[in-house]
Amino acid sequence: MLGNFTYCNPTKLYFGKDAMRGLDEELPKYGKSVLLVYGGGSIKKNGIYDSVVQMLKKHGKTVAEDGGVMPNPTTDKLAEGCERARRAEPDLILAVGGGSVCDYAKALSVSVYCGDDPWEKFYRRWEEPDGRIIPVGCVLTMVGTGSEMNGGSVITNPAQNMKIGHVFGEEVFPKFSVLDPEYTFSVPRYQMVAGFFDIMSHILEQYFSGTDDNTSDYVMEGLLRSLIYSARIAVKDPTDYEARSNIMWTATWALNTFVAMGKDTDWEVHMLGHAVSAHTDATHGMTLAAVSPAYYRLILPYGLAKFRRYAVNVWGVDPAGKTDEQVALEGLAAMEAWMRSLGLVMRLSELGVTRDMLEGIADSTLINETGYKVLTRADVLAILERSL
């Protein structure tokens, strides 16, 4: 049953080969000072940095830069960025990069004038912003997180071995995002396929929860089939525009709040993955891939009907003459075969996890009271061990 909810997503998306027109349209709406946020510098090699700076100059902006945002943005980096932003007093924060850069830009947007420790306020106490929020715009260069059209922002505190996400309200959503699929062509294969699984996980963690026939369940089956189909093409030819553009669009809709409306969601795989990243700094999507098979096999008996439906509707498993459990397991086997064919990391050991780290990772794993089974600490350890 569709529960009661409020839906509003005001982010404006400029999509396609000429998506940079969006920056041209949007920049006049903001004041003179822009803080340009980006990652490790790949945008300087592939020309995107130059295109953005040229556009900023065209509109007469004063630009301050905050580069070097890491794949798992840290509390230290955030503190440094806040200092920088207080000096620059930006009218717009322009994030050019992937999900980490967008997440960091959103964290910055609420933290600069929050008058508190942002980690404690937003990520530990999950309070809402009550100070001035600086508007954020995005130019996306990597696909997966969906951060371009939502209020999600994940920050890592290395001292505490914690990686935590806050889902902010619509006032923190990017005002606009520029989505040019060709901007993602130069992403290394490892990061590209990690992004594909991040999308998969976003959909699955909203799908494997609840027992109704919600419209979203049907929509998610469509998104999954589109992703599975296009990923098979993209992994063979990363410059296939049709495949990459459909994946980019699927990623946005997998996590822009639409499919979550009125239904239960889970997110335990992300909790496990965040804990692994907090201890290893491993690539987000790969941490999800490494723990997913063991996680889903563990919760399967508690959501058998949905796992059976997944097998039939998404993977085309023929249920004739099979028990529900056989059908459900065939579905998971098909998913795992697809994962291997993409070259995803299937074991935590490939991410630098060793057996002696498992207790620590379990300590860092937040347990959601949602999904088909609320995990015990023993469940968490069992999943980690089976994923090793």
Place this chain on the structure above:
Amino acid sequence: MLGNFTYCNPTKLYFGKDAMRGLDEELPKYGKSVLLVYGGGSIKKNGIYDSVVQMLKKHGKTVAEDGGVMPNPTTDKLAEGCERARRAEPDLILAVGGGSVCDYAKALSVSVYCGDDPWEKFYRRWEEPDGRIIPVGCVLTMVGTGSEMNGGSVITNPAQNMKIGHVFGEEVFPKFSVLDPEYTFSVPRYQMVAGFFDIMSHILEQYFSGTDDNTSDYVMEGLLRSLIYSARIAVKDPTDYEARSNIMWTATWALNTFVAMGKDTDWEVHMLGHAVSAHTDATHGMTLAAVSPAYYRLILPYGLAKFRRYAVNVWGVDPAGKTDEQVALEGLAAMEAWMRSLGLVMRLSELGVTRDMLEGIADSTLINETGYKVLTRADVLAILERSL
């Protein structure tokens, strides 16, 4: 391939059993004067009018009323409404009703201060609004048109025997819509199932166009399956909240521009249906149902691969050992069986159309240069004759 596009949908939706909370939240954002727009008065019988008026009083609004909006709102009604609105000078137009009332409210919102003949300007010349636009809010009481979250507005000119829609930009979208599935329970069965087919047609007219594997095609298959499933339940028990709420949500997403992004669309069935309505004043969804079987059978050879895909992915037709055409036709047969099971009108003669009216209806049918086949006048006549 996903073409280039801009997506923005700022309408805020309040959904569920307590959706009227949305009016409570939204009314303070607007000035004192509200123009309350509604249809034939059913909202006075089912208590929705009282709830709305109570909420308007609570917020101290001055209310002018514009009732009697007909199922196919006319240019005369629009002229009368403009007069009324110029006297009331509303800060908000509040539409309480189904798609016709929402469509009319949007027409009013751009027409009151347009300084021109709105029919000529917006519906014949398809110009964009350049004058003041009055904000619109909706309380939805009938499901189907999707008007609650888009810029669509269809107006009928009886003197010209023309019914034409204008799709306005986001500045004309309702600012907010209140979607309480229980508000739709008292809709008569005929209107309820007509609405179901209106949803179906919105999806199909975006699906049966283009030859790519667009993400939207997969999403639309999901929306269709959800609709087919829930309509079977709702037609047996119109008070099944789960079914009605899922249908309400599907209707919104079938036509809020999302699934149209980056892909070709058709809309010829709506052109045929509008022509039938212009000559008969028949219920919109029923006009679509009556012409759809003949239309899709006529264009099937030009989009065979998609019709085959529709049969397999939406209707579960087993393609083994069959030609593509056999599979495709089995899909259409399954759709028609579903339509009959809902009690939809399957023949134009049931809507008061007689053979001598067909030439006139063909004259009123706008031909879109889209879809798998651009219709000739002979095609239009053939479809009308086969639908008689």
